[in-house]
Amino acid sequence: MGEFWPVPDVLAYLAGNWQVERSVRDLASGDEGRFDGTTDFQPLEGGGLLHVESGTFVWQGVARPAERTLRFLPGAAPGTADVRFADGRPFHHLDLGSGRYIADHPCAADLYRGEFTVRDAGHWRTVWRVRGPAKDLVLTTHYTRGD
Template sequence: MGEFWPVPDVLEYLAGSWRVERSVLDLASGAEGQFSGTTFFGPLDGGGLLHRESGTFVWQGVPRPAERTLRFLPGSSPGSADVRFADGRPFHDLDLATGHHVADHPCSADLYRGEFTVRSADHWRTVWRVRGPAKDLALTTDYVREG
């Protein structure tokens, strides 16, 4: 088996509940944080998946509840999705047909570059690098299927 695990149908692959562990490193200051929680991908009216993430984010020793919601809409092929924020604004494209994808998301003057890697039927990872005048971050998230 190679380094990547191809995903013929990304929405089918993501559906369900995942355990989430994320590390956040501020490369400018050296500050570190961790998020631990769950992500659930459930059916979205009109097609696609609603991604709901919730858990605890610890930044410099201070824990806080954290959550976010994204929409994963059907892409141009079964291996792809159009990822949007909860309010419908575009976030990034996603194509896991080969098990690996790189996506960019400009945010004000900062650039978010995400690398998505599928390791197995039950494990995938995202690594976001955020660079710009406001941020210099590295966020690494591991998703492990629950159940």
């Protein structure tokens, strides 16, 4: 990826609806999957955004409905966010001031490392690399601003 697009305020940038296309590759088995859907960043009472993702996940030829919810709360520094799971557990920090950010999330014996990159006002991407005793995955998600 070439140039990054700086985002001075993560929450203001993300607010609204996004089309989502995610590829999932299991590097150990060679299996590949795909998620297609939407992510809606809705205002949370008290500040921040509720991230609601829903769509269809296809894995080994089987399509299933899939959804997840995250909370993007105002971070300690202006323009940043603290991302939390729906139950309030910490996930990662997010600062897109340079248009690019690397986040780590240890989960039991696995390490999730996410790279966030912003291309422009309507396009951003995440690449999560998951490594651990039982996991060797790459999840690449492209977000395109919806209407």
